[in-house]
Amino acid sequence: MTHSLSEAIVDGVRRAIGSFDETVLLHRPYLPPTAWQFVKECLDTSWVSSAGSYVTRFEELLATTTGCERAVATVNGTAALEVCLRLTGVEPGDEVICPSLTFVATANAISHCQAVPHFVDVSASRLSIGPDALDDRLRKVAVASPEGTRNRETGRRIAAVCLMHCFGHPGQLREIVEICGRYEIPLIEDAAESLGSTYEGKHTGRFGKVSAVSFNGNKIITTGGGGAILTDDHELADRAKHLTTTGKVAHPWEFRHDEVAWNYRLPNVNAAMGVAQLEILSELLNAKRAIAGRYADAFAAVEGAQFLTEPPDCQSNYWLNCILLDPELAESRDGVLEALNASGYQCRPVWIPMHQLEMYRDCPRGPLEQTESLSRRAINIPSSAHLAPGWAEKHVR
Numbered sequence: 001m002t003h004s005l006s007e008a009i010v011d012g013v014r015r016a017i018g019s020f021d022e023t024v025l026l027h028r029p030y031l032p033p034t035a036w037q038f039v040k041e042c043l044d045t046s047w048v049s050s051a052g053s054y055v056t057r058f059e060e061l062l063a064t065t066t067g068c069e070r071a072v073a074t075v076n077g078t079a080a081l082e083v084c085l086r087l088t089g090v091e092p093g094d095e096v097i098c099p100s101l102t103f104v105a106t107a108n109a110i111s112h113c114q115a116v117p118h119f120v121d122v123s124a125s126r127l128s129i130g131p132d133a134l135d136d137r138l139r140k141v142a143v144a145s146p147e148g149t150r151n152r153e154t155g156r157r158i159a160a161v162c163l164m165h166c167f168g169h170p171g172q173l174r175e176i177v178e179i180c181g182r183y184e185i186p187l188i189e190d191a192a193e194s195l196g197s198t199y200e201g202k203h204t205g206r207f208g209k210v211s212a213v214s215f216n217g218n219k220i221i222t223t224g225g226g227g228a229i230l231t232d233d234h235e236l237a238d239r240a241k242h243l244t245t246t247g248k249v250a251h252p253w254e255f256r257h258d259e260v261a262w263n264y265r266l267p268n269v270n271a272a273m274g275v276a277q278l279e280i281l282s283e284l285l286n287a288k289r290a291i292a293g294r295y296a297d298a299f300a301a302v303e304g305a306q307f308l309t310e311p312p313d314c315q316s317n318y319w320l321n322c323i324l325l326d327p328e329l330a331e332s333r334d335g336v337l338e339a340l341n342a343s344g345y346q347c348r349p350v351w352i353p354m355h356q357l358e359m360y361r362d363c364p365r366g367p368l369e370q371t372e373s374l375s376r377r378a379i380n381i382p383s384s385a386h387l388a389p390g391w392a393e394k395h396v397r
């Protein structure tokens, strides 16, 4: 069974993106010629570090691209998320509800605030927090207190819900926003993977009080390493800037810092790369849609595996394409991965769920059936923009 399934899946990938002499990487960044030009300008003028005009341009472009009032660039996405949590009022000893099916940064950022991740299950159609799972969990453990909603089992305050838009597919925002409102728990979006994804026409990252995006090397655009905090709240954005720039009080020459803060600034040379890619984001998004369309067609005929498509009323950035093996075929996953990688297609399983990692084993959690099932049968397949039909001819470099 594994054998014919593997063959069918390798064949599906080949029909969608073609055959190549070299290994096809899971996700390779595309750096347009302007990236070289802008970075060179930083080097020529020696404006390479934390001050410089590209950081401001990058932040402005991010705000216009997402429709957010403000964007504050940071050194990486984990740092952005940590600051988001702090800005939302997460304190040491609090709990933050998040998925277990996520990249470790989500849980780490919560831990860096000396808070405790509290895992709830995801929905199988989107791979992000399921409204029913969240509602059931809160119904079971939530109790109102003067300081906010508490977990009656641990006594800790539930200070935030952190929704992650998995592989760029927007989560069930309408329902999650409603539930958070009902329990008066602030919502934060881990939009690290969803730059360019919209929910009912509105960009992801605009539904929470404050959100984080990432520009790590494998994300839809990259600044080498980098991230940003998004918000519509000017006061929060000013706080974010202050907290990420050492708490320095603006002054032409004096060094006065008015609180313990971080140096989480994005250097100018990194922002320069980001500006170049943000300027062509719509082209990248079109390319990603085209690849996803090819995969959807190719996998329509493959029995036992299903290509994950964007949810209704959403536009996904299709950052990382994903196929799901049927639940009864989960055992075949490693064989399929071996066949794909041996055929020159770099493919990998989804993350080991957080509650199965040593350091997060004892965290509070609801039932995680979907998380465990999906983690055994999801496979990410090559997703670089340059795999889109016609991309190579248009982008010689």
Ligand SMILES: *Cc1c(COP(=O)(O)O)cnc(C)c1O
Binding pocket: 076, 077, 078, 079, 081, 102, 103, 105, 106, 164, 190, 192, 193, 213, 214, 215, 216, 226, 227
């Ligand atoms: C990439 C990513 C982050 C942030 O990661 P950095 O590498 O610190 O930029 C956070 N959450 C998720 C889900 C991610 O995929």
